[in-house]
Amino acid sequence: LPAAGPDTPHPRTARVNTLRMGVEEAMRWLRSPPPEHRKWAAVGQLAAVDELLPDLLTFPPGTDLHDHPLVDSGVLVLQSKASCMPAHALAPQPGWALVDACAAPGNKTTHLAALMANQGSIVAFEKDPKRLERLHGNAAATGATCIQPELADFLALDPEEAQYSGVQAVLLDPSCSGSGTAFSRMDYLLPSSADRLKGQAAVEHCDERVEALAQFQQSCILQALRFPALRRLVYSTCSVHARENEGVVAAVLEEAGARGFHLEAAFPTWPRRGVAGLVEGAERLVRVDPDLDGTDGFFVAVFAKAEGGQEGGG
Ligand code: SAM
Numbered sequence: 643l644p645a646a647g648p649d650t651p652h653p654r655t656a657r658v659n660t661l662r663m664g665v666e667e668a669m670r671w672l673r674s675p676p677p678e679h680r681k682w683a684a685v686g687q688l689a690a691v692d693e694l695l696p697d698l699l700t701f702p703p704g705t706d707l708h709d710h711p712l713v714d715s716g717v718l719v720l721q722s723k724a725s726c727m728p729a730h731a732l733a734p735q736p737g738w739a740l741v742d743a744c745a746a747p748g749n750k751t752t753h754l755a756a757l758m759a760n761q762g763s764i765v766a767f768e769k770d771p772k773r774l775e776r777l778h779g780n781a782a783a784t785g786a787t788c789i790q791p792e793l794a795d796f797l798a799l800d801p802e803e804a805q806y807s808g809v810q811a812v813l814l815d816p817s818c819s820g821s822g823t824a825f826s827r828m829d830y831l832l833p834s835s836a837d838r839l840k841g842q843a844a845v846e847h848c849d850e851r852v853e854a855l856a857q858f859q860q861s862c863i864l865q866a867l868r869f870p871a872l873r874r875l876v877y878s879t880c881s882v883h884a885r886e887n888e889g890v891v892a893a894v895l896e897e898a899g900a901r902g903f904h905l906e907a908a909f910p911t912w913p914r915r916g917v918a919g920l921v922e923g924a925e926r927l928v929r930v931d932p933d934l935d936g937t938d939g940f941f942v943a944v945f946a947k948a949e950g951g952q953e954g955g956g
Pocket of ligand 1: 743744745746751794795816818
C-alpha cells in the first residue's frame with residue numbers, strides 16, 4: 643500500500659459472507675475462477691485477507707467489484723473495513739439472542755448472522771419503513787435467516803418485557819453525523835464544498851446537530867443497558883466528532899458501571915485508541931482515522947459484564 647495520508651485512496655474491501663462460502667474457498671474461487679468467469683481472474687489475484695478481520699478481503703483502490711459474480715450471488719458483501727469492526731467486537735456466538743437496535747440497511751446485522759452461523763436470533767429494529775425494506779432485501783440476499791426485522795422505534799420499546807428476557811447482546815449503530823465517511827467529510831471539512839457551511843451560523847448549526855445526535859445516542863445506550871440478561875453492548879458510529887464518540891461514552895459510563903458493565907478493550911492490537919482525557923478508559927476505545935487507516939472514520943466501544951459473561955472482541 644502507498645504511505646497513508648489525507649489523499650491516499652482507500653483499498654476496496656469486501657466481506658466474505660460465510661453463510662454462503664468460507665473465506666478459503668472464496669479466495670480459491672477468486673484466484674482461479676470457474677471457466678465462465680475467467681475474466682475476473684486478474685482481479686482475484688490481487689485479493690488478500692485483511693490482517694485484523696479474518697472474513698474481510700482487501701483489493702487495490704479503485705477495484706470495481708460491483709458486477710462481480712460473487713457479489714451477485716451474495717458471497718461477497720461490499721462493506722468497508724471500519725463497518726465490519728462492530729460485529730467482530732460484539733463477538734456473538736452461535737445460539738445467542740441478539741438485538742440490533744438501529745439496523746437498516748443491515749450490513750452489520752447480516753454480518754452478525756454470519757458470525758452466528760445463522761444459529762440463534764437477531765431482532766433487528768428499524769424505525770424507517772423504506773430502510774426496513776432494504777434490510778429485508780439484504781437478509782434475503784445473504785441468506786441470513788436468523789434475522790427478525792421489526793419496524794419499531796428502539797427508544798419506544800420496553801426492554802424489560804418478557805419477550806426480551808433472553809437478550810444477551812446488543813449492537814447499537816445509531817444515526818450519527820456520518821462525519822467519518824467520504825461523502826460527509828466533503829460537507830464537513832472541505833471549505834470549497836461548504837455551500838451550507840457559511841460562517842459562524844453554519845458552524846453553530848453543525849454543533850447543535852451533533853449535540854442533538856449525541857443526546858439521542860446516549861438515550862439509545864441507556865435503553866440498551868436495560869435488557870435484563872445483557873452481557874455485551876457494542877456502540878459504534880461513523881463519526882469523527884468527539885462529542886458523538888468519547889463524549890457519549892463519558893455521559894453513560896456511570897450508569898453502565900452501576901449496572902455492572904465495564905469498558906472492554908476492543909481490538910487490543912489496533913493502535914488508534916479513544917482520545918485520552920475525554921473519558922476514563924479511553925485507551926479501551928477504538929478510533930479509526932479516515933486519513934490514516936485506509937477506511938472510513940469510525941468509533942467502537944464495547945461495554946461488557948464480567949462475571950459469567952463470555953469475553954471476546956477481536
Ligand atoms: N447498522 C446499519 C448498517 O450497518 O447497515 C446502519 C445503521 S444507520 C447508522 C442508523 C439507522 O438507525 C437508520 O436506518 C435509522 O433510520 C435508524 N434509526 C434511527 N433512530 C432509530 C430509532 N429510534 N429506532 C430504530 N431505528 C432507528
